[in-house]
Amino acid sequence: MFAGSRFCPRCGAEATREQVDDGVTLSCPRCDEPLQGLKLGATTVHECGACGGLWMAPDALQRLCDAREEHAGVVATLAAHAPTATASPDTVRYIPCPRCRKLMNRVNFAHSSGVVMDVCKTDGVWLDRGELQRIVDFVEHGGLETAREHEKEQLADERRRLDAARAASAASAASLSDLQSAAIGARLRTTADTPVERLFQDALGLFLRP
Numbered sequence: 001m002f003a004g005s006r007f008c009p010r011c012g013a014e015a016t017r018e019q020v021d022d023g024v025t026l027s028c029p030r031c032d033e034p035l036q037g038l039k040l041g042a043t044t045v046h047e048c049g050a051c052g053g054l055w056m057a058p059d060a061l062q063r064l065c066d067a068r069e070e071h072a073g074v075v076a077t078l079a080a081h082a083p084t085a086t087a088s089p090d091t092v093r094y095i096p097c098p099r100c101r102k103l104m105n106r107v108n109f110a111h112s113s114g115v116v117m118d119v120c121k122t123d124g125v126w127l128d129r130g131e132l133q134r135i136v137d138f139v140e141h142g143g144l145e146t147a148r149e150h151e152k153e154q155l156a157d158e159r160r161r162l163d164a165a166r167a168a169s170a171a172s173a174a175s176l177s178d179l180q181s182a183a184i185g186a187r188l189r190t191t192a193d194t195p196v197e198r199l200f201q202d203a204l205g206l207f208l209r210p
């Protein structure tokens with residue numbers, strides 16, 4: 001989509017770019033430019049006008065994933081802006097959190113998406129240009145549900161292995177196995193009937209697991 005056109009020629013969604021000044025003063029962890037508040041659907045994120053990277057709170061990313069009716073509009077809005085600088089996200093480099101300046105963790109969204117986010121456990125998530133579009137694409141194609149199924153299978157495998165090990169092991173090892181088995185059982189139960197949101201947080205790898 002060309003900058004300045006109002007509708008995405010691919011999906012027809014209107015590209016509205018509503019910038020907001022919410023008093024947040026942060027700068028881009030890649031190119032140091034000031035970040036600008038930007039409405040994506042009903043969610044406010046912070047964008048670097050130069051490299052097109054996005055900073056958002058973890059719950060903002062979750063809302064964006066959940067709001068499937070907004071996805072076409074979000075993609076169109078992001079496409080309607082041409083960045084002036086290219087951050088070189090191909091290079092593996094740890095970048096500082098825009099808020100607390102500590103180096104962020106690199107986390108594969110939902111373990112399996114291949115989108116490597118930069119995450120500060122305390123403050124939020126940094127996505128380089130194009131990564132939010134890839135996450136939206138992953139969610140649209142059922143990636144979260146697939147990841148949940150995969151996780152359930154892995155947990156079930158883990159439990160079978162533990163059960164087998166316990167059956168074969170001496171009594172001295174049993175108490176540890178009991179604990180592990182109970183922990184895995186609890187995770188299995190929650191995974192079995194939790195909504196995708198819960199997996200999403202879990203898959204973010206940070207906000208539920210100690």
Ligand SMILES: [Zn+2]
Pocket residue numbers: 028029030031032033048049050051052053087
């Ligand atoms: Zn930037």
Ligand SMILES: [Zn+2]
Pocket residue numbers: 097098099100101102120121122123124
């Ligand atoms: Zn931080």
